[in-house]
Amino acid sequence: MKSAVETLNPTRVRLTVEVPFEELKPSLDAAYKKINQQVTVPGFRKGKIPARIIDQRFGRGAVLEEAVNDALPKLYQSAVEEGELSPLGQPEVDITELKDNELLTFTAEVDIRPEIEIPDYQGIEVEVEAAEVADEDVDQAVEQLRERFASTTAVERAAAEGDVVKVDLEAKVDGEVLEDGVAQGVDYTIGSGELLDGIDDAVTGLEAGGSATFASELKGGSAAGREAEVTVTVAAVSARELPELDDEFAQLASEFDTLEEMREDSRKRLADQKKYEQATQAQEKVLDALLELVEVPVPEKLLQDEVESRKHQLVNHQLGQLGLDLAAYLKMQEKTEEQFEEELKEQAGKGIRTQFVLDQLVSTEKLNVSQEELTEHLMRRAQSSGMSPDQFAQAVVEGGQVPMLVGEVARGKALATVVEAVTVKDTNGEVVDLDEGDGEAGDEAEAEAGASEAEAAEAGASDESADQKSES
Template identity: 35%
Template structure:
């Protein structure tokens, strides 16, 4: 295919279904704006006696820098816009940065460059009517209410000293001392430490050592801990990588054993929990809040299931270039998270009973599904003519500003200056596209939303889940 506009001539050749090679011929005169800008920059940067800043003649710049170096700099600056113009001339839509090769760049003749371009694949949306999703139950069970009441009782429990031996879930007041040789190690020692048995806090062997103990008991043991922390080896990391470990000899003196005393479930407990006159009022409030929360969870699960079925139903192969980029992005996050936990990818794979190759393969599969989902939702945006208006963007920025404790105006400026505002708009579009898909497919068993008390925490959690889904 051959196209021409006022400044360039283009031809394109399909290499594969979703890849093309562009050949672009540009008149040398089209480089003049970029060439002028390059000379202006150098005129402001170099110092020549007798000439003010910005007034250095081109001849002197050529002597200092070299005319070919200036031309090459101008071409580097001009290529992005020339490439975009060539795409528009050929009516091609790229999905990744191109591989550009300059074929001809001699003075006095047209500039010629070639660009190998990954193209957006043709996306055919599956039939909405052929997708059926069964919504999980959002019914509140008696066990759910009981569990919530038990958690409230545990939160308001008091500790009382007991005479029996310590059990898992009890608390002990101990003097913990760690030694290396004769020297007391700071950071792993603490007097009058209140420790919950089974919490996994402190030296790894501590829970086993104090379980079954009584006041006055003294235990001695050697353990491996993170250097300077007293936490289990591998529970943290330094800026340079996995945390260093050390062997420490511990002495533990048990001073008291305490157990939780749970409050009775009565009207007095309800009054302590909140502004409730009776236990029945507390239960009614919990039922309403838990019911609304479970309905939101069910709706989010439906969204996840719909997106999964939508991707499965589409006959679409994720472009390798996009998958490679997504894998790189995800693996960077995985390795950063593991480093924060003091682990390497190899250690994580061993701990989970897999191999590094299996971990990377799983990440690649997830990345491919994510790329397919993104392409499908972007096509839904086009077909359904979905827009993001000022209200949508304002609501999103208000949410993010509340999460980051930043003024909405400042956050908007920061997003715009960093180039992230466009990405935020794209995320909102994809979420609205998924809303549209959920409305079109067959969802069985989803209870309609009912009016409930306002609960901003629940609204924020639902919004956060949808944000993560839009990113994934």
């Protein structure tokens, strides 16, 4: 077999493969054997029909077609390996010549990973927010905890800011009550902004038994994004009482004996959180700076597939769970469909370029993934998915997703390698040491940026894919 590679553009090649007919003999024998098991010829036992009889009865062409379809995947894979290519997606196979007992020639066009040269990235410098915890931050955290331990007492007066009201709601659109527009016994804290726009003004000043009607744009449900006429009826009014900020509250709300100890613990937790956020911000900014230094061509078909995948995920899963369709979502976001498509294309392109660059770094830096690192990553992914580690691991193995997880960990290590080599300063001009606490942040930041569909597309360049293309 002889093969030649023609570069069509930086991300696509055409393979031309010439196969001497003798190399098709194993597939030709397999074709005769398969046809033998499928057909019946009077005078011959099943499976014992001579090849010349099959040629006479069913045509040599049918045998050749079966043999070529059997051989193509293996021949294509050999040509890919000989050309040292990294294909993405399915090849487009075209049989250009088939001379019985002489020669088979075919071409295969396929997208490939572009060749990427990683520049010297040590000169990158990024700025992140300083991980400072002010007294006001601690006050706010303690106040939020205090809010959680607030008690309510029923009062016989008009509702006011901060009160908890129990309300019944009825929403109409075009004068018709919506099937999903009725709710009863809903507890709402006036001023929290957790329900409909306009409800605060409507219920303020109402006593138990009072009603009001107001107009509001619905956020979800069957009429999401449309203006509705909402009637709210107050069933009860309760005043909220906050506990005193003292040692007794600290003992109630935490494991500490004094308010000062509880405040110090809040300060430490806030510091850890800000350090985590700082590490994540550093990862994102370093990645953006690295991508600006590298020219990364993106295969058009891969980009289209990624855009469609992200759009499908948003429309059919995320928005579907909220009871929204794309039109309602775009209205809420104040975007046109063209703007949405352009943003989606930009995000998808960045995701693919990110994966290409980080995968090249994995190769350049010769990074490996240990079993311990893979297990830690699996545990984190299981936790975020709501599954137990055993359930998640089983799903990963059964779905053939282990290589994908290995890739995620490797790319996380690649990004961490770059972050360690560059200069990160905070807004105070101080050099930031990200050695502590940035591992998990780096892993999660990479997971958000990495284009997992690009990994799946690469896996699509399989023998079966070549077979299917040749048959079509």
